[in-house]
Amino acid sequence: ATTLTRGVAPIPSRSPEASRRLFAMAQPISGTLVETYLHNRGITLLHGTGSLRFHPRCYYRPDDSSPTETWPAMIAAVTDLDGTLTGVHRTWLDPRGFSEATLGKAPIDTPRRAMGDLLGNTVRFGAPGEVMAAGEGIETVLSLRTVLPDMAMAAALSAAHLATIRFPDTLRRLYIVRDNDPAGDAARDSLFERANAAGIEAIVLSPRLGDFNEDLRMLGIDALRAETRVQLAPQDVGRFLALEA
Structure with missing residues (x-):
């Protein structure tokens, strides 16, 4: 007692x-x-x-x-x-x-x-609207946000929790920020299926190296911007991608 x-x-x-x-x-x-x-x-x-x-x-x-x-x-x-x-x-x-x-x-x-209480919940950056991105680590998500500064993002803190995040009612398109490992692949597949079942378009963003922070540190922000550009939905390039310096 x-x-x-x-x-x-x-x-x-x-x-x-x-x-x-x-x-x-x-x-x-x-x-x-x-x-x-x-x-x-x-x-x-x-x-x-x-x-x-x-x-x-x-x-x-x-x-x-x-x-x-x-x-x-x-x-x-x-x-x-x-x-x-x-x-x-x-x-x-x-x-x-x-x-x-x-x-x-x-x-x-x-x-x-x-x-x-972590299940379904996240560390949030920006207010989600119709478009948001979700990934595992805080540093991974913030790295992507350096080139997509106006996109709402969420860090689920682990692959298992990424697969279970709850979707805002406003959400129409979800970018799944993948880590380049088996756990990341499993989370990507599960979240992709859940989003589609909820009528949400799901698009996977993949790093060149282990994760987007490694890309930012090792390849630089210009390379990160370029690799992100080709993976975005065309309508989101002008809306969210930061202009090159």
């Missing part, structure tokens, strides 16, 4: 309420290590990223028997279609900076963890 302390029930550590508390304790990313981390991954266009925050000392435990550590972290709000926060995703960061080995994540066993 749950015990009460001064009339207040303890909050389960993995609950949506615990997620809301953690997000509320974090701060906007401007001028923080989160902004530096994203810039180091080639992501410099950070408009509409209110779903991301920075926590300078976020708790991390390798397992239940280990002592608690603190690391700086990127905190991402996971929300439902109504915008209600149902969970958070934590990416612990290395305060010493970026390296190709870790890509700026903390040197710990599991530098990414989610908590709360």
Whole structure:
């Protein structure tokens, strides 16, 4: 049975309420290590990223028997279609900076963890209308958003969750942002079938390398823009694709 302390029930550590508390304790990313981390991954266009925050000392435990550590972290709000926060995703960061080995994540066993109610929900960037894109990782989705700055996007945080995202009522065309691996292929196929069954046109966007962040970092923004252009529906090129610099 749950015990009460001064009339207040303890909050389960993995609950949506615990997620809301953690997000509320974090701060906007401007001028923080989160902004530096994203810039180091080639992501410099950070408009509409209110779903991301920075926590300078976020708790991390390798397992239940280990002592608690603190690391700086990127905190991402996971929300439902109504915008209600149902969970958070934590990416612990290395305060010493970026390296190709870790890509700026903390040197710990599991530098990414989610908590709360994730099924069907996503980390959202921009308000969805008739067209949106959905992918797995936050960095992958934000990389694509550097060349499609006005398209609403959502990060599902894993291949399994990508396959189960809920569709806004307004949605008519869904771009499935694929990761180039077997799990990404399975998520693509499942989401493609679900979208078509719901009367939504589904179009797959595929990276040249492992994912779109790798494309952005290794091939550059001009190459990312060019490879995206040829995969978009023709009517979306003029509407969403950023003009070349």
